[in-house]
Amino acid sequence: MSDILLGAQNVSKRFPGVLANNDVSVHLEKGRILALLGENGAGKSTLVNILFGMYRPDEGHVVIKGEKVDLRGPDDAISRGIGMVHQHFQLVPPMRVVENIVLGAEPIRRGLVDIAEARRRVVELSQGYGLEIDPDAVVEDLPVGMQQRVEILKALYRNADVLIMDEPTGVLTPQEADHLLGVLRELTQTGLGVVFITHKLREVLAVADDIVVLRNGEVVGQTTPDETTESGLAEMMVGRSVVLRVEKSIAEPGDVVLKVDKLSVEDDRGQVALNQVSFEVREGEILGVAGVEGNGQRELVEAVTGLRDLSSGAMKIGADEFTIRSVRQISEKGVAHIPEDREKHGVIGVYSLDENSVLNRYHRKPFSIRGLLRRDVIKRHAEGVVEEFDVRTPSTSVPVSSLSGGNKQKLIVGREFSDDIKLLIAAQPTRGIDIGAIEFIHRRILEQRDKGAAVLLVSAELDEILGLSDRIAVLYDGQIMDVVDAQEANREKIGLLMAGITD
Numbered sequence: 001m002s003d004i005l006l007g008a009q010n011v012s013k014r015f016p017g018v019l020a021n022n023d024v025s026v027h028l029e030k031g032r033i034l035a036l037l038g039e040n041g042a043g044k045s046t047l048v049n050i051l052f053g054m055y056r057p058d059e060g061h062v063v064i065k066g067e068k069v070d071l072r073g074p075d076d077a078i079s080r081g082i083g084m085v086h087q088h089f090q091l092v093p094p095m096r097v098v099e100n101i102v103l104g105a106e107p108i109r110r111g112l113v114d115i116a117e118a119r120r121r122v123v124e125l126s127q128g129y130g131l132e133i134d135p136d137a138v139v140e141d142l143p144v145g146m147q148q149r150v151e152i153l154k155a156l157y158r159n160a161d162v163l164i165m166d167e168p169t170g171v172l173t174p175q176e177a178d179h180l181l182g183v184l185r186e187l188t189q190t191g192l193g194v195v196f197i198t199h200k201l202r203e204v205l206a207v208a209d210d211i212v213v214l215r216n217g218e219v220v221g222q223t224t225p226d227e228t229t230e231s232g233l234a235e236m237m238v239g240r241s242v243v244l245r246v247e248k249s250i251a252e253p254g255d256v257v258l259k260v261d262k263l264s265v266e267d268d269r270g271q272v273a274l275n276q277v278s279f280e281v282r283e284g285e286i287l288g289v290a291g292v293e294g295n296g297q298r299e300l301v302e303a304v305t306g307l308r309d310l311s312s313g314a315m316k317i318g319a320d321e322f323t324i325r326s327v328r329q330i331s332e333k334g335v336a337h338i339p340e341d342r343e344k345h346g347v348i349g350v351y352s353l354d355e356n357s358v359l360n361r362y363h364r365k366p367f368s369i370r371g372l373l374r375r376d377v378i379k380r381h382a383e384g385v386v387e388e389f390d391v392r393t394p395s396t397s398v399p400v401s402s403l404s405g406g407n408k409q410k411l412i413v414g415r416e417f418s419d420d421i422k423l424l425i426a427a428q429p430t431r432g433i434d435i436g437a438i439e440f441i442h443r444r445i446l447e448q449r450d451k452g453a454a455v456l457l458v459s460a461e462l463d464e465i466l467g468l469s470d471r472i473a474v475l476y477d478g479q480i481m482d483v484v485d486a487q488e489a490n491r492e493k494i495g496l497l498m499a500g501i502t503d
Helices: 044-051 074-079 097-102 115-128 144-157 174-188 201-207 230-238 297-304 327-331 342-346 375-388 405-417 435-450 462-468 491-498
Strands: 004-015 018-029 033-037 059-064 067-069 082-085 162-166 193-198 210-215 218-223 256-266 272-282 286-290 312-317 335-338 423-427 454-458 471-476 479-485
Touching (some): 004 044, 018 218, 033 174, 033 201, 033 230, 044 162, 044 193, 097 115, 144 162, 174 193, 174 201, 218 230, 230 435, 256 454, 272 297, 286 491, 297 454, 375 405, 405 435, 423 435, 454 462, 471 491, 479 491
Parallel strands (some): 033 193, 162 193, 286 471, 423 454
Antiparallel strands (some): 004 018, 004 059, 210 218, 256 312, 471 479
């Protein structure tokens, strides 16, 4: 055990109604990268929160540098050389880089913060680890990749021997993600150990020394990149073989279904989120919208589906002008919507599956007549959706809140796809669901395209965009940088556009 920088030994953790970790043992050795792989809900986050002292295990032990320890909080972990870079950065945006890095551990001289010494240490640290950055830059002015660098330097400044990285590439362009993986590999050359939590199989195989796969709170496999493949890891995660990339035919686009002309929209803070955006989506094609999250994708979807007012511009569905319209009016035009936030805009948790299966058309025949709901017809419809879309539930009478995230998503897809669709707007359609359900939903989206629907696909997963789209529009800072034919697109080309680079 003396070679172990950080580990869990027979750790179990329970929450009300959930066994989040069950007898989990993992270990990280000096100078190595341990990838923790698993679906949402597999127990990864609970495990790393235990390793960082945010939770205490109900059974088992945390091991740091060969010694069993009882961490009473993150401060205990930090003092023992464990650093964590969270998925959502813990930075103070209006402060400078140097101030963020030393915050809470400032060098003091004559009772005052010695900012010159702090700056000297930060420059020395950043140059020593090849993470150079302007110490005087204001954090909110930095691109996301540089903000993540600040988070890493924060941990190294506190003498971290171990970095825990929680989904570190989720907000990065492909180029930034590849650079980060290279940085992590260089850091291990100094003896640092890295715990890398992700669901992206390509990155695991690119950077990990050791791979541990979690499923339902238990370790179901341990391997190395040399001993496995993406398909092998996917099978370990799901428990069966999975098609990672669905086959699709060549698109045969028809008439324009959705035309957006010089659309401008404000975000929740009143700032410009979309600036003069124009594009078209045609029958029988999928237009994918790629971009790092926060560049206007959410506002675009909400504007097109009637959930957000336009500042200026126009929108047509078919030949009809729909610039001023309600959600129901848009839905009545044959528009289906898989929302980004399924809990907020997709389902009503306290309602049954029966009721949720007709949320978009309960007021129409055959589900209601003269304002009265026909419960028997609604139930038969819900049972058909559940069967066709493989929604796992004991009954259609139970509240939707009792379903897992993946089953809620399949219910939403089934509801939206059970009507005649002219236009499908799919926003993050596979976020937070297992690989098997991803394969299923991808097939269904392609079926809608092949039936002649126009599809607007918005996703933060570049592999999803590349795998499904016929054309790809890249959104950066509220503007479309370019629209690329999918057959000419690759990760590098789209990644540069996602960073605002057109050359």
